[in-house]
Amino acid sequence: MHKIFVNNILQRYVIKEWFQTFWPSFLCFEILIFLGFVIQVLHKGLDIIALKSLIPHIFIQAAPYSIPSALLTATTLAYGRLSADREIIAIQASGIHLRKVITPVLVIGIIFSLFTLALSAEILPRSLYQIKLLQERAINNILAGRLATFQKKVLLEPYQIYIGNVIDNVNKDITVIKYVDDYVTDIILAEEGGIEVNSEKNKIFLTLRQGEFIKPNYKKAENAPRLGAFAETTFEIPMGENKHDFSTKHMTIFQLFKRNNEIDRELANCKEIPSDFEEARREAANNLTEHQNQLRQLNKKRKQLNSELKKSSQNLARQKSKLDGLANESKLANNYILVATENLIQLKRESKDEYYIVDDMDAKILEIKETIEREKQRINTIEQKMVETREIQNTEIKNIATLTKSLEETEAKINVLLRKITSFESDLTVASKKRLRRKNDISIHKRISQALSCISFIVIGIPMGIKLRSSHLMIGFGASFMIILFVYYPLVVTGSVLADDTLLPVAPVLWGADGILLIGGIVIYRKLSAQNKF
Secondary structure (H helix, E strand, O other), X not given: OHHHHHHHHHHHHHHHHHHHHHHHHHHHHHHHHHHHHHHHHHHOOOOHHHHHOOHXXXXXXXXXXXXXXXXXXXXXXXXXXXXHOOHHHXXXXXXXXXXXXXXXXXXXXXXXXXXXXXXXXXXXXXXXXXXXXXXXXXXXXXXXXXXXXXXXXXXXOOEEEEEEEEEOOEEEEEEEEEEEOOEEEEEEEEEEEEEEXXXXXXXXXXEEEEEEEEOOOOOOXXXXXXXXXXXXXXXXXXXXXXXXXXXXXXXXHHHHHHHHHHHHHHHOOOOOOOOOHHHHHHHHHHHHHHHHHHHHHHHHHHHHHHHHHHHHHHHHHHHHHXXXXXXXXXXXXXHHHHHHHHHHHHXXXXXHOOOOOHHHHHHHHHHHHHHHHHHHHHHHHHHHXXXXXXXXXXXXXXXXXXXXXXXXXXXXXXXXXXXXXXXXXHHHXXXXXXXXXXXXXXXXXXXXXXXXXXXXXXXXXHHHHHHHOOOOHHHHHHHHHHHHHHHHHHHHHHHHHHHHHXXXXXXXXXXXXXXXXXXXXXXXXXXXXXXXXX
């Protein structure tokens, strides 16, 4: 009973000593990391006025980084002082095992790990989502004061462009919103402007006239500060800019698990994609782009063939109508000849009866013969035209047959391309879903490993503090910074790069930093125990 009582007093003493160094360390790291985040967002273009509304969220973002650092510093200082004052030797000399003074801090580390996990998994994503809502409110405030409705919204990363209306192909009442990560940094209002795509330079030129620059206000639009006006300005926006997707960081860890389960169900019946899905995605995207370009060319060719086929059909119909007209004209001329011939016979018969005067009779016969000759020449001309028309008609028939065959071949090629495009789209969708699943896995493991790094920092901090045997504040901070800056975060960054850019398993590369610190702490502790340097 006496031993239990002594152990309880000793553990309370260690916890008290530990917390005396933890709170100042936490406050110090929180302020340092907070200032670092503030400098980042200010460097991105956000101003002090907009920053006021974001201060609570920036403190929340800093906490998952400051808590593990403060735990390491507090543990190093607390056990360093116990070792420097020979209290650890005294504890061992009294027959109390060292784990009695280690266990309470390990328990605290587990508690803080769970708290940090809740912070990273649930609270931080919700805070980031609130920042997104704040920025949307800032945009809505501007749009509400500027545009009752807008006809078009154009997304040109990192800009969003709202166009009030279009008059004579000129964009009127333009609002341009510039983003940097999660933050709206600049807003531009202009009376009119234009968007020009330069394929050769692979750029988009945004020209604005009669406008002004303003800063976003996350509270009231009328208080948004005006930074200056301009008569005309042009922005160069690189084409193909990567689109930033922040949906993962806005999702809680349970939402990420749920989304992964949905992706697994969607992929269950999909065809198999090679293990290197990134390469498969790029190949599918390239093939898709190439075949879509071919499809556009074939559609253009099909449109041209249809146009030519329509013209040939119309010409064929015209030639048929012309041929019918010439046939009718030829028939009419033949009728004239028949009538004239009958009249000529009749006149000759009457001339024998001496009914008419000879001169009148000869004149009429000559007139009828001239009419017959004229109509015969007309028939010859008509027959020549009919021959030419039939040649044109035959040419158009052959042309229609050729165009129809080409159109059928083009349609067949288009159908083949559409099937290939559908296949490539399916491959791209599957590969993209696998990529998204890996991205979600990376986010999950990053958050959990960052939270559980609290335990690793305490495990490495205990033997490191005992080995240093110093309660000096600067030594404790220096040792902590050495571990954090030169061991832990380089390993974290390396793991993140490997997870993002390679197909190595996510868990080992992201948990490597925690594992190395944990193993290193255990190894140092065992060596100290073996050497009996307590």
